[in-house]
Amino acid sequence: MIFKTRFAPSPTGPLHLGHAYSALLAHDMARAAGGVFHLRIDDLDQSRSRPAWETQIFDDLAWLGLAWPSPVWRQSERLPRYRSVLTRLWARGLLYPCHCSRADIRAAASAPQEGAPLQGPDGLIYPGTCRPDTPPEGPLPDLPLRLDMGRALATLPAPPCFTETGAGPDEETGLIHLENMEKTVGDVALARPGMGASYHLAIVCDDADQGITHVIRGQDLFSATQIHVLLQRLLDLPTPLYHHHRLIRDTAGRRLAKRDDARAIATYRAEGKRPEDIRTMVGL
Numbered sequence: 001m002i003f004k005t006r007f008a009p010s011p012t013g014p015l016h017l018g019h020a021y022s023a024l025l026a027h028d029m030a031r032a033a034g035g036v037f038h039l040r041i042d043d044l045d046q047s048r049s050r051p052a053w054e055t056q057i058f059d060d061l062a063w064l065g066l067a068w069p070s071p072v073w074r075q076s077e078r079l080p081r082y083r084s085v086l087t088r089l090w091a092r093g094l095l096y097p098c099h100c101s102r103a104d105i106r107a108a109a110s111a112p113q114e115g116a117p118l119q120g121p122d123g124l125i126y127p128g129t130c131r132p133d134t135p136p137e138g139p140l141p142d143l144p145l146r147l148d149m150g151r152a153l154a155t156l157p158a159p160p161c162f163t164e165t166g167a168g169p170d171e172e173t174g175l176i177h178l179e180n181m182e183k184t185v186g187d188v189a190l191a192r193p194g195m196g197a198s199y200h201l202a203i204v205c206d207d208a209d210q211g212i213t214h215v216i217r218g219q220d221l222f223s224a225t226q227i228h229v230l231l232q233r234l235l236d237l238p239t240p241l242y243h244h245h246r247l248i249r250d251t252a253g254r255r256l257a258k259r260d261d262a263r264a265i266a267t268y269r270a271e272g273k274r275p276e277d278i279r280t281m282v283g284l
């Protein structure tokens, strides 16, 4: 099996030290294994993606010394694929339309009889307001859609699991069994307003279609991985090995965000830093 990994940034802002660490680590691991490192552009959210950020991503990664095969996949060019997967899930009665806004969900989830609202990988766990008793019929609607988690789990012979190869002291490793996802994850959104698909659905299709064998990404995505593994099971797609790496933090211990322009690779480049300096800064 050839080792294939990827770095999949969203072109919604500058790459910072955390992205540099993730990309360098994935690239180094692929090289050590004689494998392939892909760059993918996660531009599903067209309202926030900008061509200028994409250009900057290419430029920063090449400056860091990374190389990747062409063509580079863009999610915005793969919408028909995501739609066909949604159609399959819809036909199996696993999806339903949901019109709830974030505020609706907050209000319903904090209703006194519901107890303390529970957080899932995507924020508050959906309280099930729009979930129908029987699966909706007809053609796939062009509406925001959620996965009926209970129904989806019931179609599987056993709860899903995946292998985590993260090696740090505070990382879970080994075979991770996913239990109780109806409670801890709930009905996740798989098609979002104005975006066709959700990040979870798109990334699962992209990883499978590109033959990714190793997903190397930050620990902040650890809880999202269970959604991806579940979707792989539902869609009969292979599950890659997962390596969730430590996060690069600022001096106050907060994880870096796109708004942290001070730690943008472009800022360090403008200050005269070299790619080796960036490697040292992230501990590589």
Ligand code: GLU
Pocket: 007, 008, 009, 010, 042, 203, 216, 217, 221
């Ligand atoms: N575009 C996603 C992000 O930047 C990619 C996450 C992933 O690697 O799966 O968070």
